[in-house]
Amino acid sequence: MSLGHNLKELRQQQSLNQQDLSDRSGVSQATISRIETGSVRQPGSSALKNLADALGVSADSLMDDTAHLARVHKDRLHQIAEALNAFVIHKNGHLRFISQTLADLLGYREEELLAKDGIELLFAPQSRPIAWHMVTSGSSDAYEALMVRGDGSSLPVEITNVNISEKERLVIARDITTHYCQQGAFRVLQAGCDADKMRDLGKVVRILGDELGAMGVQFEAVDLQVIDEQRNLLACYRAYSEARGYRPLQSVVNLQESLGRFASLRGLVSYWNRDKAWEREADEDFRQMTQEIFSDSMYRPGLLLDVPFAQGMLGLGLPIGGPRRTEQLTTILGEFTRSISLVVKQLFELQSLREKLDSTN
Structure with a gap:
């Protein structure tokens, strides 16, 4: 040829x-x-x-004709990359090939990625330095990073590079979202073990916000609603995102009175009773409830997502126009509800014990 x-x-x-x-x-x-x-x-x-x-x-x-052999080698390499959920990148950062599975996971078409700067396009800013170093140095050590999907949301991955030539690397990306969630949930549980009063939940919710932020989740605030039907109380806790200073808020209100006033709260309790996640647009009723419970008129998320647990609902306020991978976010919140539920149960038991002791004195 x-x-x-x-x-x-x-x-x-x-x-x-x-x-x-x-x-x-x-x-x-x-x-x-x-x-x-x-x-x-x-x-x-x-x-x-x-x-x-x-x-x-x-x-x-x-x-x-050795070019023909090179093409055969490249075809085989692409088959391997497809099987391993990987991509091939030149040491200058340009993408040579990406598996269809990985492209789909990241929300891109293959033609949007090939010959582009893969480090800048696919990795979050905080992960680019180590990604560049590992590609250019030829290191095969595994490392954790945040990749960025086409819609701007983040994907925690474990990366392993394999040198396939002097200038090309096979980059294997393994989704470790569940692993990140489990680690974060454990740290939330540790923080909860130090709590001895219900008001300490505000700190736990703030730490939960830290964990979500470290995973690259884009949110306006984390909300925790603890529903105590026996005492007719609703305990509300909120921690804003880092962009809003992680400012924690908390309030305790009369449950039945609040149910009578706010349709959004009635919906929340209804989904909780049915043990179902609730996704909806933030409306004026929600904003009014926020104003009255937290005295905050500035909180205006675009989408609300709440996931039930034994004692209430754990929710996220998502930014207007931000990524809306609510199925994935529901799974992530579900991992954290286990820890939150254990913490709330512990605090309920401590509170009940204190009340019994007070009644005997």
């Missing part, structure tokens, strides 16, 4: 047009065109090397 044929085929495999290859290699688009059409059969050694480097192959493979 000719140099021109090999060059064109390799370029097209990487979804590059002639100008893209020119920008990457420093060889003019006109020269690339003449090579591909056969007008230039033996370009200068410098141009040949630059083109080969830009395509991630050797200069020799461009010149003869």
Whole structure:
């Protein structure tokens, strides 16, 4: 096969047009065109090397039939990447290939990613330095990072790099959302073990907000509603996101009186009784309830998501226009409700014990 044929085929495999290859290699688009059409059969050694480097192959493979072997190798590599939920990246950061499964998980079409800067596009800002270091250094040590989906939401992953050539890496990404949730839920439970009064739940909710923020979850506030039907009380706790200063709020109100006044609270209790998650737009009734319970007229989330647990509901206020992967967020909140439920149960028992002791004195 000719140099021109090999060059064109390799370029097209990487979804590059002639100008893209020119920008990457420093060889003019006109020269690339003449090579591909056969007008230039033996370009200068410098141009040949630059083109080969830009395509991630050797200069020799461009010149003869070894290019065919290189393509066979690349096809096999792509099959491996597909099986391992991985992508292939050049040490300069450009994506060569991404498995369809991983592209779907991240919410991208393959053509949106190929030949783009994979580090800048796929990794959260706080994870880019280590991702760059691991790709450029050729290290195969596993590390944890946050990847970014097309809608802006985050995906916690464990990354392992495999060197497949001097300049290319096979990057295997494993979703560790559940692992992150379990670790975070344990830390929330630890914080709850130090609590001895219901008002201490405000601190626990703030720590829960810290954990969600570390996972890359974008939210306006975390809400905890503890429903005590026996005492006719509703205990409300809220921790705002880091952007709002993690400011914690808490309030205890008469349950039946509040149910009579706010439709959004009636809906919340209804979903709690049916043990169902509740997703809805924040409306004026919710904003009025927020104003009266927390004296806060500035909190205006776009979407509300609440997940039930034994003693109440754990919820998130999501930003207007932000990512809305509510199915995933429901799962994440569900992991945390186990810890919250244990903490609330412990505090209820302590409170009941104190009341019994007080009644005997």
